[in-house]
Every structure is written in structure tokens, then in C-alpha cells.
Amino acid sequence: MDRNGALIHVEQKVVEAGADMRNVITSTVGHAPDAPSVVTTGCGIQVAYAMTSVHPESVTCHACREHARREYLRFADQVERLSRMAGAAFTVDQATAATTRLRDLARRFST
Numbered sequence: 742m743d744r745n746g747a748l749i750h751v752e753q754k755v756v757e758a759g760a761d762m763r764n765v766i767t768s769t770v771g772h773a774p775d776a777p778s779v780v781t782t783g784c785g786i787q788v789a790y791a792m793t794s795v796h797p798e799s800v801t802c803h804a805c806r807e808h809a810r811r812e813y814l815r816f817a818d819q820v821e822r823l824s825r826m827a828g829a830a831f832t833v834d835q836a837t838a839a840t841t842r843l844r845d846l847a848r849r850f851s852t
């Protein structure tokens with residue numbers, strides 16, 4: 742945090758914000774998300790995209806860290822469920838790799 746109290750937030754759709762998750766997202770919802778100039782944060786305000794981060798170590802807003810942790814855990818569960826369905830868009834191995842990564846990110850946001 743700097744003297745002006747400018748915090749670094751996460752996007753409300755924090756899970757979709759990570760470029761490395763785009764493949765899973767694309768195969769789940771059918772399109773890759775754009776990076777807009779102004780975004781709604783996990784704590785419910787609007788900030789410039791530059792004031793957000795997908796890196797747990799960079800996010801200084803406590804409410805956003807909590808939001809990100811919950812969202813990553815929720816999405817990990819969702820990916821796990823989808824991977825068990827017949828005709829899933831990705832393999833169980835891909836899902837396992839993704840959920841491991843998502844839960845690791847969630848853990849890093851919780852510290």
C-alpha cells in the first residue's frame with residue numbers, strides 16, 4: 742500500500758483474468774475473455790485494469806484477497822465436476838492439473 746492508500750485489487754472475475762486459465766475457460770464457455778480498461782473488483786468497486794493483478798503477492802486489498810481465494814476454490818470444484826461429465830471438453834489429467842494450480846493460487850491468496 743502506498744501513502745495514498747491505493748490498493749492493488751483483483752478483478753471480480755479473477756479466475757478468468759489469468760491468461761494461463763484461458764484454455765480451460767475457452768473450452769468451458771466457448772470464448773476467451775478480453776482485458777478491459779476499467780474493471781469491477783472483487784471488493785465491488787471500479788478501478789483501472791492496471792490497478793488489478795492476478796498475482797497473489799501483488800494484491801494488497803484484503804477484501805479482494807478473500808474474494809480471490811473463494812473464487813479459485815469454487816472454480817476448482819467446478820472444473821472437477823465438469824471433468825467427470827461425459828463429453829467433457831478437457832481430460833481428467835488436464836482438469837487435475839488445473840485444479841491443483843487453482844487450489845495452490847487460493848492458498849497463496851489466503852496468506
Ligand SMILES: [Zn+2]
Nearest residue numbers: 750784802805
Ligand atoms: Zn479490492
